[in-house]
Amino acid sequence: MDKTRPNLELLFNPRQVALIGASATPGKWGFFLFLNILKGNYQGAIYPVNARAKEVLGVPCFAKIEDIPGSVDLAIIATPAETVAGLIEACGAKGIPNLIVITSDFSETGPEGATLERRVVDQARRLGIRLVGPNTMGLFSAQTNLHALMPPIVPLKGPVSMFSQSGNIGTQILAWGVEAGLGFEKFVSSGNEGDLTCADYLNYFAEDEATRIIIAYLEGVDPDSDFLPVAREASRKKPVVVFKGGRTRAGTRAAASHSGALAGSYRIYQGVFRQAGLIEASTTQEIMDCTKALTVYPIPRGNRVAILTRGGGWGVITTDACEEAGLIVPPLPAEIIHKLDKILPRYWSRNNPVDMAAVITAEPFMECLENLAQWEGIDAVIALGGRASIPGRVSDQPGVHGQLKAQEGLLKQIGAYYQGSHEKVMHYTGALIRETGKPIISVTMGSQDFHKESMEVYGLASYPTPERAVRVLRMMVDYGKFLASPE
């Protein structure tokens, strides 16, 4: 790709980090940043810089940046805005190539701040320094265990990289990732994008081999940046899930005063996203739902869906949701009906959705799943109720009949049976996905823990409602269409 683009490798994976404004005073940003870097077990050398401290959290402190022995790949500045210019000069003299300016009170506050920001950025560029921010919450990198973040978040590690024009939203998504079993490779809160812009991060993540999926939280794009061509090229390489903040007029006002970004008309952004093959999430929940799916499922080759359900009502709802989303639920061909006749009781639905009619054991479910996944006429399967309830847990509940309570051993046996069935179904589902190259999306009305377990133990994304599964599928189908379009 473009050789003139900055190489951000040492920014994300620095060998040494200096934190200017590191502080031992709880409540200060310089305290949390330093604490989080230490707690995160950063693999390189970390140098606190603070003229008024001998040590910070037990680490010997340097009075000035130039006192640090040897080279420094990244300096992080967490001191007031008026000190930043002088510090950049010192970083330049020290030969530091990358800078994160955490400090706020720049372009996001008005014309005065904008003037200061321009001055600081020009100065950094003159010294050959690339700059993140200002007004950023920092960055995270899994490879070097660098948790240069203000909030105390330890993200799960995984294949997703993200840039966010809002530090709050970005770090919240990292935190949700822990709950959802969604792991991250790199994250940067891009702040005001005085120097490095979202197009630079997008380009870098697209090239980065450790990144398989990209999340972008956008409020506005710099008029001088080549966001659209960069995004289009990135989408050809890996899926990019985008969420646009500032979609309404009032939201745009909030965005303009928030990160100093120019937020244009949302309809034009929607066009840009479609043109570039970006996958637009319309809610923050969809960011998580869709990204989860992209980490584990192949991209469907078309929009035809088979639905397998243990209960009729949910099958109806799922079918409606598919049709409303522009997905097709084709009728079952005779040969599949014939095959399923051998598995299911004679009163089964004999159509798509396949209603198993109260058959609750694992084996028929797996056999149906296999027949549907192998069917040439569909591109994806939505499987509802693959996990049976686990009655073993009944014994924990208050008010359980005394006699039943006495049967604890039996209940445990039943619980183990269902757990075993569940494991079998999940493993089998994974194997079918690999064999057929089609996504098989599970819908189960289980707890959040269950969905986390699906991701972490079985490598499957599951959802608590069919509507959410359908929406994710539609997003993947659109991306598949983009990939199939002429370049």
Added chain:
Amino acid sequence: MDYLKDALEQGLTSLSEFDSKRFLAQYGIPVTLEKIAGTLKAAREAAKEIGFPVALKGSGPGLLHKTELDLIRLNLKNETELVEAFGQLTAGPSEPAHEVLVQQMIAGERELVAGLVRDPQFGPCVLLGLGGVLTEVLEDVVFRVAPLTRWDAFQMMEELRGRKILEAFRGRPPVDREALADLIITLGRIGLENPAIREIDLNPLKIQAGKPVAVDALIILHP
């Protein structure tokens, strides 16, 4: 003839409907047959040449909102109706028109809108949507940044909520999507090649025998 340069030299901020269409026609955008007439005699001859029914519109670079000024008479079926309409427009319900546009009536019921806007972040952007008088009510429009690929143009048609309007409709054939794609792509090219143009409006863009035709057109220039 360099319509844009001439208009800018005259200090105009927009082209008249007539000039807008001549300009667009140079790029192959299909527009209605029409003639400018300063006299009743010329209007009669123009109508005869174009063929009844015709539409009559007040013409001039300052007349941006002809509907609001009551300067449009549609579906004039014969010379009597033409004479009456000519009298009304030149007498001026509010503002007299010095010239009139005698224009071919396009029979299609389907009205789309297409156009060009300049976005501060992405530059020239093409729009396509459901048009006519309900454009603002339906708000069914989609955008793409120029230059557009053919795939982009076809995707735009797919993304309209009211995309069914492009299918066979009340006994009329489906819209020729290739022709519509040509038109959309060309609008983007015009935007890229002519920085002096700020906006283009083709509204309505009617469908006649499956082909799109710009019935009204307006080009706004950078002041």
